[in-house]
Amino acid sequence: MMDLYLLRYFLAVVETGSFTRAADRVFVTQPTLSAGIKKLEGQLGHTLFERSNRRVFLTDAGTRFLPRAKAILHECNMAVQSLEETGSAPVLRLGILTTLPNRAMGDMLAAFKRAEPHVTIEIMDGTEQELLNRLDDRSLDYALSIHRGQGAEVALPLYDEGYVFVLAKDHALAERARVTAADLGEEYMIVRSRCEVLSETSRYFTDQNIRPRLVYRTANDSRAISMVAAGLGGTVVPESLVDDRVTSVKLQGFDYSRKIALFRPKYQLPVGLEELGARFEKHVEVLSGAGN
Amino acid sequence: MMDLYLLRYFLAVVETGSFTRAADRVFVTQPTLSAGIKKLEGQLGHTLFERSNRRVFLTDAGTRFLPRAKAILHECNMAVQSLEETGSAPVLRLGILTTLPNRAMGDMLAAFKRAEPHVTIEIMDGTEQELLNRLDDRSLDYALSIHRGQGAEVALPLYDEGYVFVLAKDHALAERARVTAADLGEEYMIVRSRCEVLSETSRYFTDQNIRPRLVYRTANDSRAISMVAAGLGGTVVPESLVDDRVTSVKLQGFDYSRKIALFRPKYQLPVGLEELGARFEKHVEVLSGAGN
DNA sequence: GAAAACCATAGATGGTGTCTATGATGGATT
DNA sequence: AATCCATCATAGACACCATCTATGGTTTTC
Numbered sequence: 001m002m003d004l005y006l007l008r009y010f011l012a013v014v015e016t017g018s019f020t021r022a023a024d025r026v027f028v029t030q031p032t033l034s035a036g037i038k039k040l041e042g043q044l045g046h047t048l049f050e051r052s053n054r055r056v057f058l059t060d061a062g063t064r065f066l067p068r069a070k071a072i073l074h075e076c077n078m079a080v081q082s083l084e085e086t087g088s089a090p091v092l093r094l095g096i097l098t099t100l101p102n103r104a105m106g107d108m109l110a111a112f113k114r115a116e117p118h119v120t121i122e123i124m125d126g127t128e129q130e131l132l133n134r135l136d137d138r139s140l141d142y143a144l145s146i147h148r149g150q151g152a153e154v155a156l157p158l159y160d161e162g163y164v165f166v167l168a169k170d171h172a173l174a175e176r177a178r179v180t181a182a183d184l185g186e187e188y189m190i191v192r193s194r195c196e197v198l199s200e201t202s203r204y205f206t207d208q209n210i211r212p213r214l215v216y217r218t219a220n221d222s223r224a225i226s227m228v229a230a231g232l233g234g235t236v237v238p239e240s241l242v243d244d245r246v247t248s249v250k251l252q253g254f255d256y257s258r259k260i261a262l263f264r265p266k267y268q269l270p271v272g273l274e275e276l277g278a279r280f281e282k283h284v285e286v287l288s289g290a291g292n
Numbered sequence: 293m294m295d296l297y298l299l300r301y302f303l304a305v306v307e308t309g310s311f312t313r314a315a316d317r318v319f320v321t322q323p324t325l326s327a328g329i330k331k332l333e334g335q336l337g338h339t340l341f342e343r344s345n346r347r348v349f350l351t352d353a354g355t356r357f358l359p360r361a362k363a364i365l366h367e368c369n370m371a372v373q374s375l376e377e378t379g380s381a382p383v384l385r386l387g388i389l390t391t392l393p394n395r396a397m398g399d400m401l402a403a404f405k406r407a408e409p410h411v412t413i414e415i416m417d418g419t420e421q422e423l424l425n426r427l428d429d430r431s432l433d434y435a436l437s438i439h440r441g442q443g444a445e446v447a448l449p450l451y452d453e454g455y456v457f458v459l460a461k462d463h464a465l466a467e468r469a470r471v472t473a474a475d476l477g478e479e480y481m482i483v484r485s486r487c488e489v490l491s492e493t494s495r496y497f498t499d500q501n502i503r504p505r506l507v508y509r510t511a512n513d514s515r516a517i518s519m520v521a522a523g524l525g526g527t528v529v530p531e532s533l534v535d536d537r538v539t540s541v542k543l544q545g546f547d548y549s550r551k552i553a554l555f556r557p558k559y560q561l562p563v564g565l566e567e568l569g570a571r572f573e574k575h576v577e578v579l580s581g582a583g584n
Numbered sequence: 585g586a587a588a589a590c591c592a593t594a595g596a597t598g599g600t601g602t603c604t605a606t607g608a609t610g611g612a613t614t
Numbered sequence: 615a616a617t618c619c620a621t622c623a624t625a626g627a628c629a630c631c632a633t634c635t636a637t638g639g640t641t642t643t644c
Binding site: 002044045061063107110119120218 | 293294295296297336337338353355356357358359360361362363364367368370371372374375388394395397398399401402405411412413414415416417425426429430431480506507508509510511512514515517518519521522523524525
């Protein structure tokens with residue numbers, strides 16, 4: 001497994017372009033650093049540097065590893081910092097799945113604010129796994145995410161929705177009620193990289209020997225919808241993400257749907273927040289039942 | 293400094309609630325694990341567990357540290373995975389500042405796609421610092437971000453824009469051309485946590501002894517605008533983020549503006565991408581000059 | 585009071601990061 | 615072509631440390 005001190009050696013070599021200067025920078029001798037890089041390469045199973053006697057160069061693997069090494073050390077710094085901060089004022093921390101629509105979320109939270117004018121809400125967007133992890137971590141109190149059969153003490157089921165294919169309003173296929181995979185074979189596809197049915201979508205097309213042309217990939221759904229509206233291509237989205245800038249059509253034979261639930265705290269909320277939490281649950285349940 | 297193996301010990305104790313069972317889980321003896329946790333606590337300067345003879349409990353510091361420890365190990369797993377992926381087909385990797393508007397970006401990219409139908413574009417949203425880091429890392433080829441006087445070989449200046457205060461269309465202050473800090477004293481404030489003039493905004497209000505009430509905090513600008521539109525409160529945004537769901541007013545005495553630029557690659561692009569990159573630069577320059 | 589469970593401490597030992605010394609290689613200079 | 619210089623790699627010695635076994639201390643249960 002990896003060692004953090006070796007990551008520091010690695011970064012020093014990248015920054016200086018030389019084992020000798022890097023060794024000076026991290027206050028060890030060159031042979032120590034050389035052995036360290038060799039050890040790291042052994043741990044990872046990839047050569048990270050091409051050695052020459054003028055300077056060293058990152059390999060492809062080294063180039064791919066570089067941002068990750070930085071991210072790891074950054075997280076370590078954040079960890080140390082997190083221990084220096086004092087407790088802050090209590091707020092309700094809500095995670096919202098990135099693929100849930102802005103407008104519905106805005107309306108729901110505005111209604112809650114009207115009922116509870118003095119509450120501060122901190123929102124975190126994330127993938128399903130991120131949100132579950134954050135609930136486990138206690139860095140979130142609640143989360144709105146996809147229901148996968150969890151029991152009532154874990155998650156409060158809210159509503160179901162299906163998936164549709166969205167296109168620009170002036171697209172040739174936009175007037176149809178439904179399209180087939182074959183209809184889309186020559187089209188451009190926008191990949192919403194955090195789509196929870198991404199692999200099902202991919203399989204849907206490959207099962208029918210269709211490979212739409214990929215033109216654009218993003219993790220940001222608002223951007224994806226804007227790109228659809230602008231005519232870059234089409235993409236699969238949950239119904240609730242369809243807005244009046246795009247047109248949705250049914251994708252024949254693609255019958256996936258998702259159920260959205262409010263995930264509850266994994267721990268006993270502090271006393272001040274517990275009643276507020278119960279009111280929040282009630283509020284979300286009422287509004288989502290009425291809205292969708 | 294921190295050691296990764298000690299983080300694994302820490303997580304095992306959290307998951308099992310016992311040093312003895314945690315030791316079994318990580319395949320060392322209990323005294324080894326005990327000494328390791330003690331070492332980690334020494335490194336961090338904080339006690340992470342309260343010991344009892346029934347089970348151990350996380351301290352406040354331990355609770356704050358837990359999500360960070362997980363994040364570090366997650367990044368380590370990602371790093372190892374990044375080395376397993378094979379080189380993919382070349383794409384143009386563009387970073388877009390999270391506070392740049394979806395519609396303008398969509399229009400610009402759609403126009404580029406019409407000119408270059410066979411290009412795949414991978415978009416990453418990020419803060420200024422993230423985008424600069426990614427350019428340095430070589431994990432991005434280009435970035436659209438804020439110009440801070442960098443020279444022409446680094447960044448191609450595109451356009452300027454100011455900041456405005458946005459409110460719901462039916463807000464009492466929405467009909468004014470301008471508002472003062474005092475006008476907003478009783479209002480609710482939505483904090484766009486990645487706003488590049490966040491500290492200036494804060495200082496603007498505190499300099500005038502105004503403290504608007506914070507109701508909501510998010511890193512996602514689309515969500516923030518939706519919350520404004522829904523009536524949760526108001527917020528400061530660059531002009532280009534104003535859409536037809538909200539109303540903008542001038543904030544008196546708040547004269548900040550930003551210049552947007554296209555940041556260029558920090559390295560020589562591969563031959564295949566180099567000409568494409570030049571065409572991309574030209575395209576962005578022409579469209580932004582015309583549009584804003 | 586005895587037994588059980590569990591964390592802490594002590595001492596011995598094998599593994600390892602580090603050092604000094606030296607070797608190998610390639611490019612620049614004479 | 616020979617020499618010098620810069621730089622990474624290898625070898626061996628050694629101090630440090632993660633780990634083990636053995637034992638101690640504390641609390642709870644029967």
